[in-house]
Amino acid sequence: MRRHGRVPARAVYARACDESPPNEPLTARRRCRVSGPDPRYSAWSLLRARIAGDGYWRPLWSGRVLADAYDVVVVGAGGHGLATAYHLARDHGVRRVAVLEKRLVGYGNVGRNTTIVRSNYLLPENHYFYEDSLRRWQSLSRDLNYNVMYSPRGVVDLALSDDDWPALARRGNAMRLAGIDAELLDRAGLERFVPELAPRRARRFPVLGGLLQRRGGTVRHDAVAWGYARAASAFGVDIIEDCEVTGVATAAGIASGVETTRGFVRAGRIVFATAGHSGLIGTMLGTPLPIETHLLQAMVTEPIKPLLHTVLVHVFPGHGEAYVCQSDRGGIVMGGHLDGFPSYTREGRWDRLEEVVQGAVDLLPQIAGLRILRQWAGTNDMTMDGSPIIDRLRYDNVFINAGWCYGGFKAIPASGSACATLVATGTAPDLIRAYRLSRFATGHLLDERGGGPFPVRL
Amino acid sequence: MTRLVCPFCGARELGEFEFRKTLPEPGGTPFAQVYERIERPALSVEHWQHVEGCRGWLLVHRNPSTGDVLGTELLGGGPL
């Protein structure tokens, strides 16, 4: 597999030329004829770009021409769709793959999340899967030849009450039994690892300790979307933006293709990686899913000097829910819990924003008074047990990769690889066998929080 | 969407209410009733509770793409 891990430079270059449609602006076509620079990123290519001047760099991905038929059509150019397409082409040699995106690459949650990656899950099915993903993050920049800025700055789940503490200990022990690193920090240990937490002012809730995963951290989300798109495109995947899938056509009991806003496209197999729109896909196919769509919002302050070197998470209900980290640009990034009711508006309710800020300021009183520069929200595909679904959907050749809830960014590398294997071979690899859709009917739920079939915590 | 109209208490702030679930098709199997949800871009039929008011259960019709509330009624008919 590693053998195929590099992006073939020649492929990127050739496609950029082949695919310029006749009505493409001249400059773009002319650039293709310039003798071929190596678009593989390296110190060498930087040097060559410097010498060559303007016009050296190619667009990251090409594929503006929609063909009539594909072996696999992937719906949704978010992280999961792009990674699935990349692995289909790279690992399984599927040549005719298209990713159809109704808006833009990276417009969805892959570009809206708070970039945290970790594998500190309680249930074995989840922690093995997310651990596989975390390992892949560690080498992803090399595999994609694109710097995704994986930053293992540690993720600390905080205990603010006597009830939080045993819950964290239990989770940490489960992880360690599975060979995943976890450290339970008492108050002194925590203050040593995060001196920023040392109370300078009276704190509303005492910090009792935390569960630290050192390899957890952040990854630059936009780079993940662009890196996968570029690498997939280099393997010949067509990435078609502004192309919404509106229906599935069937023949002889299987799907024959997709109806899109750009016409009908024949497809051997179809993968829906539509994240926050997956509930609507269930309705479209006439198979209601155990999914409800909820908003999650996040916000970022004006940039300041380095203050917080790790990721702080406090997600126990009852006394402020917030998670906080500092972006590489210096902004304090904050998020909290869901807005609490189904929505496609991507607006975010005001009282939740206030709650998140309160929770964050409780943790880090130092940030009180900073101005919030931006606030945004994304639609989350919340399943009834909080875990994802990667399985067939209704037809033998239709697949769904969804139910990522508010934690699917960290899953992208593992999900792309496993989903591609399922689609290419017809058999789900062990890693995702527990993510089958039938688990809701058979009672094999994967409910980390034990909250029952409701995405919203009461 | 910043307020909901409780048929019993009148227009109140959203924070007084708690959403419970989107309703599945009526008459489905117990499995469908518990786990499945019907999602439509322009119509969501939901159960809410006025937890910080009369504590009545409400049937709410909303447009989840715009946030507009299309109608609110007490679940199970008129006031207790």
Ligand SMILES: Cc1cc2nc3c(=O)[nH]c(=O)nc-3n(C[C@H](O)[C@H](O)[C@H](O)COP(=O)(O)OP(=O)(O)OC[C@H]3O[C@@H](n4cnc5c(N)ncnc54)[C@H](O)[C@@H]3O)c2cc1C
């Ligand atoms: C505010 C916020 C913070 C988050 N923080 C984290 C975090 O810190 N860590 C973490 O792991 N996860 C986090 N998440 C969750 C994570 O972002 C998502 O679970 C994940 O990105 C979803 O997968 P995706 O990237 O494939 O989705 P998306 O990027 O949403 O991709 C789905 C794509 O499908 C397209 N689409 C939908 N319907 C159609 C159609 N009919 N035809 C064509 N295209 C269609 C959409 O336009 C979209 O581009 C967060 C989410 C939000 C909203």
Ligand SMILES: [Zn+2]
């Ligand atoms: Zn009321």
